[in-house]
Amino acid sequence: MKVLVAMSGGVDSSVAAAIVARDGHDVTGVHMKLSSYATSSESDGRVHGCCTVEAADDARRVAQVLDIPFYVWNLTEEFSRGVLDDFVSEYAGGRTPNPCVRCNETVKFGALLERGRAAGFDAVATGHYAVSRFEGDTWRMYRSADHAKDQSYVLSTIGQEALSFARFPIGAQTKDETRALARSLKLRTADKPDSYEICFVPDGDAAGFVERFAEPGSIPAGEIVDADGTVLGGHGGVHRYTVGQRRGLGLGLAEKRYVVEVDATANRVIVGTGELLARGGLEAGRVTWFGEAPSGGTTATVQIRAHGAAIPATLEAVDPDRTIVRFAQPQRGIAPGQLVAFYDGDEVLGGGTITRSLR
């Protein structure tokens, strides 16, 4: 089989490439250049993080050791359109986006997969921790055995078509096993630290990133109010607030206050006590199912944040743009814009974007 491996320069995709090559496939490595590089001597203040020349160098060196052809592909425009623009406009709209999900949808299992397909590859492999299996007449996705590293959440929206083309060579193993394999193969990425932050916001300052990229004046300052509409203070733009947030409100009140709603239309941030955060359910849009959409009242679990718990719930897919989730127990911190993934045990049924919480 001709397999294209997406090689980020990290240990996971390095080992993914090694495994596919070991299994005797015709393997080609591609490193995606996703954003403008900032070099040490001439920092242009743009994006750092995953997309550094060093990452490309690491991926290239691993490909050399594995003796597979290697290319760097420039997917900067696709990343900018599909991920960065969405990131900025979602925050500006008072929502909390998950850029890794958009990257998986539009870049890794979007543009890269299309290019690979067009170039005659049979599959695209990545270093994700998730399991896919062909069962009966369809591909199914499952959580990785290593639940601590499981990445099925951020893959839940790629859809059946992309899943049929995707391979996750390290998906069933643990991170320790991945590192051990990398060391035994003497790959130079073996001991690279795990990355946790958003790759294009390595300093963790998402608000600062949004401010640099948003249209000037498009995110005005406004008021912070309580549930009754009483003005408690000011905010410097709705993009700085996420539902459930407690820090950085600057209200100077004795009692703890949380962001319970970000209303971009009214340009207001609504705060309240922790009890006000509790919600009985949510609505999701842009929903993708790997198989059939569940009918009303289907019992499942849902996950509403990366590495979050599996929450028992019932699902009702009203239409492709609207799935209603009812939790068995009220949940706190349902942030519109975030991803909700649907599970049946360890099987991933699909995923969508939280549009609003339900009382």
Place this chain on the structure above:
Amino acid sequence: MSASLTIYLDHAATTPLSEAARAAMAPYLDERFGNASSAHAPGREARKGVDEARERVAAAVGARPDEIVFTSGGTEADNLAIKGAAWHAREQGRDGIVVTAIEHHAVLDPSRWLARQGFRVREVGVDEHGVVRLDALAAAVDDKTALVSVMWANNEVGTIQPVAEAARIAHDAGAVFHTDAVQAVPWLNVEAGIADLLTIAAHKHGGPKGVGALVVRRGVKIQPLLHGGGQEREVRSGTYNVAGIVGFGAAAEETALHRNVWASAVGPLRDRLQRHLSERIPGVRVNGHPAERLPNNLHVCIEGIDGEPLILLLDAAGVAASQGSACSSGAAEPSYVLAALGVPRDLARGTLRLTLGRGTTEVEIDRAAEAIVDGVARLRR
């Protein structure tokens, strides 16, 4: 696919080492190991190799031996020309730098770096064929212009520039004229005399990598980039890369002797390849000047495809080609040269640069054309 079986159509990137260069270099990688600056027999032997090579390189471009400053390659020679001339002219009260918008990064980036240090830098546009607009060039030059730099031939689209006219415009304003002749030397009768400063790189015409020269016309003053032992008349310090310089000399001599014959042989092959692609692939646009273009260069945009997967498919089929521009990671960059020619951005995604060499055969051209036609068809499916 081993390199020897590859149909190599990326000679603008680099060329194989010629037999003449290899043979000339061999003793200097072995028994003639001396430092060319040393005052003993091994040193003298090495110095003789350097000075003979200096004569050969000079003769190849119609310059005098004492006008040759050996460097580590084209990039260093361009940097030495731009920064060296600008720094010298600043002492004379001149602070203007005029370049074309399609110069190699080795000229553009030093210019932009100097702009951040207070120099006035103008980047002059080109027409749709990639020929510098001489009226715009003349308008950009003034009596405070230190330096004008116009490449002899473009590395992406191959367009040959009116360098003699550009030199006249520079000289009329009392400015120094530099030309990057790296891509021109392999194919054209380059006469260094028209320019004050001229860049050459050995590896583009059968010499080794890591060596080049800046031809500095007698009487032209530049400041050095590298200070140290004072080699090359204080303009470029550093222990001589003796074997590299010797190989450069042999390659330059061989090139000057044969390039007219090689050019007249490669032109029809390039035209054959162009016919293949134009006739068999719908939506092919040939870039660069139809006539005033390097005879080995074919640069096309192919509608509806991305260049990167095409390069991969060609590579897998044993054809080494390029998109013409790459960044530090190795990814293709949206070409600023094509942008300057007015090529729409969408079309510029499907770029393919095929640069033939003196050894390219008709059989290779036909096989390469087949691979390109197949690759494009697959990507369009």
